[in-house]
Amino acid sequence: MSNLTIKNLKKSYADTEILKGINLDIKDHEFVVFVGPSGCGKSTLLRTIAGLEEATSGNIYLDEREITDVAPAKRDLAMVFQTYALYPHMTVRKNMSFALELAGTNKSEIETKVNEAARILELQPLLDRKPKELSGGQRQRVAIGRSIVRHPKVFLFDEPLSNLDAALRVQMRLELARLHHDLNATMIYVTHDQIEAMTLADKVVVLNQGHIEQVGTPMELYHRPANQFVAGFMGMPKMSFLPGQIIAGDNSGLQVQLASGSKLEVPVRAEGLTKGSTITLGIRPEHIQVTDQQEGRFKGRLDVTEHLGSDTFCYVQTSAKETLTVRTPGDFSGRFGDTVGLNFDAAHCHLFGSDGRSLERIQSNF
Amino acid sequence: MINSNILSLKNSRRLNTLIIGVFAWTVALLIFFPILWMILTSFKTEIDAFATPPQLFFTPTLENYALINERSDYFHFAWNSVVVSFGSTIIGMLIAVPAAYSMAFFETRRTKSTLLWMLSTKMLPPVGVLVPIYLLFKDFGLLDTRTGLTVIYTLINLPIMVWMAYTYFKEIPKEVLEAARMDGATVAQEIYRVLLPMSKGGLASTVLLSLILSWNEAFWSLNLTASAAAPLTALIASYSSPEGLFWAKLSAVSTLACAPILIFGWISQKQLVRGLSFGAVK
Numbered sequence: 001m002s003n004l005t006i007k008n009l010k011k012s013y014a015d016t017e018i019l020k021g022i023n024l025d026i027k028d029h030e031f032v033v034f035v036g037p038s039g040c041g042k043s044t045l046l047r048t049i050a051g052l053e054e055a056t057s058g059n060i061y062l063d064e065r066e067i068t069d070v071a072p073a074k075r076d077l078a079m080v081f082q083t084y085a086l087y088p089h090m091t092v093r094k095n096m097s098f099a100l101e102l103a104g105t106n107k108s109e110i111e112t113k114v115n116e117a118a119r120i121l122e123l124q125p126l127l128d129r130k131p132k133e134l135s136g137g138q139r140q141r142v143a144i145g146r147s148i149v150r151h152p153k154v155f156l157f158d159e160p161l162s163n164l165d166a167a168l169r170v171q172m173r174l175e176l177a178r179l180h181h182d183l184n185a186t187m188i189y190v191t192h193d194q195i196e197a198m199t200l201a202d203k204v205v206v207l208n209q210g211h212i213e214q215v216g217t218p219m220e221l222y223h224r225p226a227n228q229f230v231a232g233f234m235g236m237p238k239m240s241f242l243p244g245q246i247i248a249g250d251n252s253g254l255q256v257q258l259a260s261g262s263k264l265e266v267p268v269r270a271e272g273l274t275k276g277s278t279i280t281l282g283i284r285p286e287h288i289q290v291t292d293q294q295e296g297r298f299k300g301r302l303d304v305t306e307h308l309g310s311d312t313f314c315y316v317q318t319s320a321k322e323t324l325t326v327r328t329p330g331d332f333s334g335r336f337g338d339t340v341g342l343n344f345d346a347a348h349c350h351l352f353g354s355d356g357r358s359l360e361r362i363q364s365n366f
Numbered sequence: 367m368i369n370s371n372i373l374s375l376k377n378s379r380r381l382n383t384l385i386i387g388v389f390a391w392t393v394a395l396l397i398f399f400p401i402l403w404m405i406l407t408s409f410k411t412e413i414d415a416f417a418t419p420p421q422l423f424f425t426p427t428l429e430n431y432a433l434i435n436e437r438s439d440y441f442h443f444a445w446n447s448v449v450v451s452f453g454s455t456i457i458g459m460l461i462a463v464p465a466a467y468s469m470a471f472f473e474t475r476r477t478k479s480t481l482l483w484m485l486s487t488k489m490l491p492p493v494g495v496l497v498p499i500y501l502l503f504k505d506f507g508l509l510d511t512r513t514g515l516t517v518i519y520t521l522i523n524l525p526i527m528v529w530m531a532y533t534y535f536k537e538i539p540k541e542v543l544e545a546a547r548m549d550g551a552t553v554a555q556e557i558y559r560v561l562l563p564m565s566k567g568g569l570a571s572t573v574l575l576s577l578i579l580s581w582n583e584a585f586w587s588l589n590l591t592a593s594a595a596a597p598l599t600a601l602i603a604s605y606s607s608p609e610g611l612f613w614a615k616l617s618a619v620s621t622l623a624c625a626p627i628l629i630f631g632w633i634s635q636k637q638l639v640r641g642l643s644f645g646a647v648k
C-alpha cells in the first residue's frame with residue numbers, strides 16, 4: 001500500500017510564497033503527473049514531498065503515517081533527478097547498490113536485487129562502468145535503476161527525460177510506462193512536456209503559480225478543463241480563445257455572439273450568467289475545418305502555415321482581429337494571404353466566464 | 367597552394383610553441399635562480415661565497431653541512447616542523463570540511479559575507495595582534511610548545527582552507543548529495559562516502575597548501591618559540607644574525623630547511639597547480 005495525502009501544504013522562500021496550499025490525494029499504483037508552466041512550483045512540490053525542502057506549513061501523509069518532518073531517507077521514497085545525479089566515483093553496480101549497502105542489506109541480497117534491476121533496465125553489460133562512460137540514456141536508466149532496487153513506496157521523477165534527445169525521449173517514455181506497469185508502483189512525475197503528461201498519466205495535476213488548477217485524467221482535462229488556464233495549457237497547439245457576449249439562453253444552451261458578429265449556440269449551462277455577460281469562447285485546432293469562403297461560419301485570412309507532414313497548422317486572422325489556430329491535413333495547400341472559410345461544431349466549443357471558470361457542458365458525450 | 371598554406375600554418379604554430387617554451391623556461395629560471403644560488407652557495411667555502419665576481423665554478427665542500435650538524439640538532443627542528451605542519455593541517459581539515467560543506471550546500475544570505483570576512487582576517491598584519499596573542503599564550507602556558515604553534519597555524523590557515531574547500535564543493539552538483547540523502551545516507555556518510563571522494567583532488571591541494579604554508583611560516587614561530595618547539599624556520603633565523611653574515615652556512619641551513627618541502631612540492635606539483643589556481647585549471 002502506498003497512498004500519499006497532501007493537506008494544505010505551503011512553502012515559502014523568505015517572503016515569497018511558492019506553494020500556496022496544496023491539497024492532493026495520490027492512490028496506490030497511480031501514475032500522477034505534475035504539469036504547469038515554468039516556475040509554477042512543480043519541482044518545489046516534488047522536493048517537499050521528498051523531504052529535500054522543508055514545508056512551511058501543512059502535512060504530508062504516506063499511508064496514515066505523517067512524514068512532513070521525517071528525514072528524506074526515512075520516507076521510503078526514491079527520486080530520479082533531471083540531471084541524473086549519479087555518483088561519478090562509483091561504478092554502475094555501486095551506484096545501484098549504495099542505498100542497499102547503507103541500509104545494511106546482506107551481500108547476496110544486494111547482488112540479487114541489483115541484477116534484477118539491471119535485467120529490467122538492460123544494464124547488465126554496463127555494470128562495471130563509471131557514469132562518465134555512459135550515454136545520456138544509459139545514465140538515465142542507471143538513475144532509474146538506483147531507485148528501483150530499493151522498492152520504495154513512491155517513485156518521484158523530476159523531468160527525467162528533458163536532457164535526452166527526441167528519439168530517446170520517446171523510447172524512455174515507453175520504458176517508463178512499461179516499468180510502471182511491471183512494478184505496479186506509485187509514481188509522481190514532473191514534466192512540462194504535454195505528450196509525456198497525456199501518455200503516461202493516470203492522473204494529471206495542473207499547477208499554476210503555486211496552486212492546483214485542476215486534477216483529473218488526461219481525457220477529463222482535455223474534454224472538460226475546469227478553467228481557461230487549463231484549457232489553454234493542455235493541447236498542442238493551444239486552444240484558440242475568442243471574446244464574445246451572451247445574447248440569449250435556454251435549457252439547451254447559450255446563444256453567443258462573437259466579436260466578428262457571428263452567432264452560435266453552445267450547449268453549456270448558464271451558471272448564473274445572464275444576457276449581456278461577456279464570455280470567452282474556446283475552440284481547439286482539431287475541431288475546426290477549413291472550407292470554402294462562402295460556407296464557413298467565419299471568414300478569415302491565412303497567416304502562417306506550419307507543415308509537419310502529417311498535419312498542417314494554420315493560423316487564421318478573422319476580420320475582428322481574432323486569431324484561430326486550425327489543424328488541417330498534411331496536404332493542405334492554402335497560402336499566406338488566402339481568404340478561407342472556417343467551420344466548427346458548436347458542441348465542441350468551451351465557454352469561460354469572465355473569471356476564467358469553465359461553464360459546464362449539458363450533454364457530456366465528451 | 368592550399369597545401370603550402372597548411373604547411374605555413376603548421377610552421378607558424380610550431381614557432382609559437384617554441385616562443386612560448388623559451389619564454390616559460392626563462393621565467394622559470396628567473397624564479398628558480400635564487401634557490402639554485404642558495405644551493406650552490408651552501409657547497410662553497412665562506413671565502414668563495416663572498417667572492418666578487420660571484421663564482422659559478424668552484425670546488426664543492428660539505429664543511430658547512432658538517433658544521434651545522436655539529437652545532438645544532440637539525441632533526442629536532444625538522445621534527446618540530448613536521449609535527450606542527452601535519453598537526454595543524456589535520457585539525458584544520460577536520461574543521462574546514464564540515465564548515466565548507468555547510469556553506470556550500472546550505473547557503474544562507476550571509477554565507478558569502480562570512481567567507482569574505484574570514485578571508486579578510488588574512489589581510490590584517492599579524493604583528494598587529496602579536497602582543498595580545500603573546501600574552502594569551504603566556505597565560506595558557508603555550509609559549510614554546512608544539513601545541514601552541516599547532517593551534518596558531520591552524521587558525522591562520524583555516525580561512526584559506528575553508529575558502530578552498532568551499533570553492534571545490536561548489537563545483538559539485540547539489541543533486542548528487544541529495545541523491546545520497548534520498549538513498550539513506552546520514553550527514554557523515556554523505557560527506558565521507560560521496561562528497562570527499564568527489565572532491566579529493568581539490569582537498570588534496572588544500573592539504574598541500576596548508577602543509578607548505580605551515581612549514582614556511584616564520585613570523586609566529588620566531589615570536590612564540592625559543593628552542594623546545596622551534597621549527598626549521600627558527601633554525602634558519604638563528605644562523606642569520608649573531609655572528610655577522612656567514613653566507614655559506616646560512617645557505618646550507620636554508621637548503622636543509624627547504625629541502626623536504628621542495629621535494630614534497632615537486633612530487634605533488636600537479637595537485638598544487640590545481641590548488642593554487644583555485645580550481646580554474648581542470
Ligand SMILES: Nc1ncnc2c1ncn2[C@@H]1O[C@H](COP(=O)(O)OP(=O)(O)OP(=O)(O)O)[C@@H](O)[C@H]1O
Nearest residue numbers: 013016018036037038039040041042043044045192
Ligand atoms: N531556493 C530557492 N530560493 C528562492 N526561490 C526559489 C528557490 N527554489 C525555487 N524558487 C522559486 O520557486 C518558484 C518555483 O520553482 P520550481 O523550481 O518549483 O519551478 P518549476 O515549476 O519546477 O519550474 P521548471 O518547470 O522551470 O522546472 C520559482 O519562482 C523559483 O524562482
Ligand SMILES: [Mg+2]
Nearest residue numbers: 042043044158
Ligand atoms: Mg523544475
